[in-house]
Amino acid sequence: MDRKRILMVVGAAVLLALLASLGAYKFLSESGRAAEQSRLQTVGIVVALVDIPIGTTINTNQVAISPWPKDSYPKDFIADPKSAVGRTALRDFVRGEPVVEGKLVPVNKPAGLLSLKVPQGMRAFSVKVNEVVGVGGFIVPDTIVDVVVTTAPNSQKQMEQFSKIVLENIRVLAAGQAVEQKENKPVTVNTVTLAVTPDDAEKLALASNDGKIQLVLRNYADTDNVVTGGIDKARLLASYRKATVAPPDASEPERKPRRIAKKAVPAVAPPAPKKAYTVEVIKGNKRTEENFE
Numbered sequence: 253m254d255r256k257r258i259l260m261v262v263g264a265a266v267l268l269a270l271l272a273s274l275g276a277y278k279f280l281s282e283s284g285r286a287a288e289q290s291r292l293q294t295v296g297i298v299v300a301l302v303d304i305p306i307g308t309t310i311n312t313n314q315v316a317i318s319p320w321p322k323d324s325y326p327k328d329f330i331a332d333p334k335s336a337v338g339r340t341a342l343r344d345f346v347r348g349e350p351v352v353e354g355k356l357v358p359v360n361k362p363a364g365l366l367s368l369k370v371p372q373g374m375r376a377f378s379v380k381v382n383e384v385v386g387v388g389g390f391i392v393p394d395t396i397v398d399v400v401v402t403t404a405p406n407s408q409k410q411m412e413q414f415s416k417i418v419l420e421n422i423r424v425l426a427a428g429q430a431v432e433q434k435e436n437k438p439v440t441v442n443t444v445t446l447a448v449t450p451d452d453a454e455k456l457a458l459a460s461n462d463g464k465i466q467l468v469l470r471n472y473a474d475t476d477n478v479v480t481g482g483i484d485k486a487r488l489l490a491s492y493r494k495a496t497v498a499p500p501d502a503s504e505p506e507r508k509p510r511r512i513a514k515k516a517v518p519a520v521a522p523p524a525p526k527k528a529y530t531v532e533v534i535k536g537n538k539r540t541e542e543n544f545e
Contacts, residue, residue: 294319297329297350298336304345306368310336315351328353342368366445369425375453376425378445379460381467391444395424396470399446399456403463416482417468418455421475423447 299318304310315333330336330351340357357368370376381391391397399419404412426445444467448456459465532541 293322295322295325295329295331296320297325297331298333300345300347300349300351303347304341306341306344308341310339310341310351310356312337318348320350326350326352340368366426369447371447373449374447375450376445377448377453377456378443379456379465379467380442381444391424391467391469392427393424396472397422397424397446398468398470399459400466400468401459401463402466403459412484414482414484417478417480418459419448419452420477421470422452 296317297320298315299320300314301316302314304314308314312333315336317331317333320329330353336351336356339359341355342357343355345351345355366376398417399422400415401418402413402415405414423446424444425447428443446456456465530541530543532539
């Protein structure tokens, strides 16, 4: 009886061991299959190992191959790091970002650093500035400005100046020869380069040659265009002539003017007339009269 019971226990243990082994084998097989399937669904593309600023010539320490899902990889990806090494970055790359042909300068096509920052369909236009026009040196690359021009209506009316905002939401490409702000400090420069459309370039050329321009710094988040009528000297001075008077508050009772009684001034009596005395003076045979008061 004891022998039979022992055999039953041993058989049950062997059966459980076989089931556990079969489960582990199946789990490992499915994991390996999933890993293989995952490997087959990715493709190796070149990515940036570090942040690569615009205008940088890419070297071997900045890029490497990394697996990327097949259903989300970029169309113009680069599969070989050698195809990216020695090329110039047309845009900024962040760490882990795929290096694509569209963000690199074409092979055997030299390009200046500023031309790399000019957006498609835009033009780079430089204007002469000073510390006042350049908002005290706070206009730096990638800031947004408006352009105000002050000019005369015609050559016969040079004294009648007129100011008007002619361009809005204009991006600054460079301040002087700097195309990026490395330190958060104001910089006084002689020129500022703006990104404008061809039509705006014509307006800016006329404004800078025919009158005086002023750059107005604006907030990055403020993208609304405001249409103004401009202003001349007559309108400027007229705006200060009409002083607005606040209407009286209806809740307050109307105050009637109060009469102030004047005090009667006592009449001053005229001084009493002084008494005059007449004395007759006789000198020899002469007789005269003297008056005394």
